[in-house]
Amino acid sequence: MSDPLVGIYPGTFDPITNGHTDVIQRAARMLDKLVVGVAINIGKAPLFSLEERLEMVKLEALDMGEVGQRIEVLGFDKLLVDFAKNNNASVIIRGLRAVSDFDYEFQMASMNAKLAPDVETVCLMASDRHQFIASRLVKEISVLGGDVGQFVSPRVREQLEAKAKKR
Secondary structure: OOOOOEEEEEEOOOOOOHHHHHHHHHHHHHOOEEEEEEEOOOOOOOOOOHHHHHHHHHHHHHOOHHHHHHEEEEEEOOOHHHHHHHOOOOEEEEEEOOHHHHHHHHHHHHHHHHHOOOOEEEEEEOOHHHOOOOHHHHHHHHHOOOOOOOOOOHHHHHHHHHHHHHO
C-alpha cells in the first residue's frame, strides 16, 4: 500500500474568502489529506489574530462535509518546505487568480524546489466566479462599510463587520 498523498495549502487567510474555500475543496478532493497552513506572516499586519484565523478556517472546513474530514488546519511560522516535511506533505497547493499571481508563485515554487526537491508545487486556477477576490480588497471594502457578503461566508462576514465596528 502506498503512502497517503498529503498536501499543504498555505496562506494568511486574513480573512478566508470564498476563493480560498473553493481551492481547499478542490485540493482536498485530489488528496488523501490536506493541511491548511495558516501563516504567521511577520511581513503583514493581520486584521485577525492567528487564533481567530485558525478558528475561521476550521469552521469553514467543517462546512465542507465529507471532504472536510480530510482537512487539518494548523498555524505555522517556519519555512513552508519545512512545514510541509513536518506534516509528511509531498505537495504544496497554490491558487492562481491572475497573471500577476504567476510571477510570484513561479519564483516561490522555484525556490521551494531548490530547498526541497521532493516537494512539488501544484497551482490551481481560480474558478471564474472567484478570480477577482483578494483578502486585502475584502478587508478594505468591509472597513469602509461595504457589503462583502458575496466574497466570504456569512460567518466570516459577521466577523469582518464586528472588526469594522471596533475601528
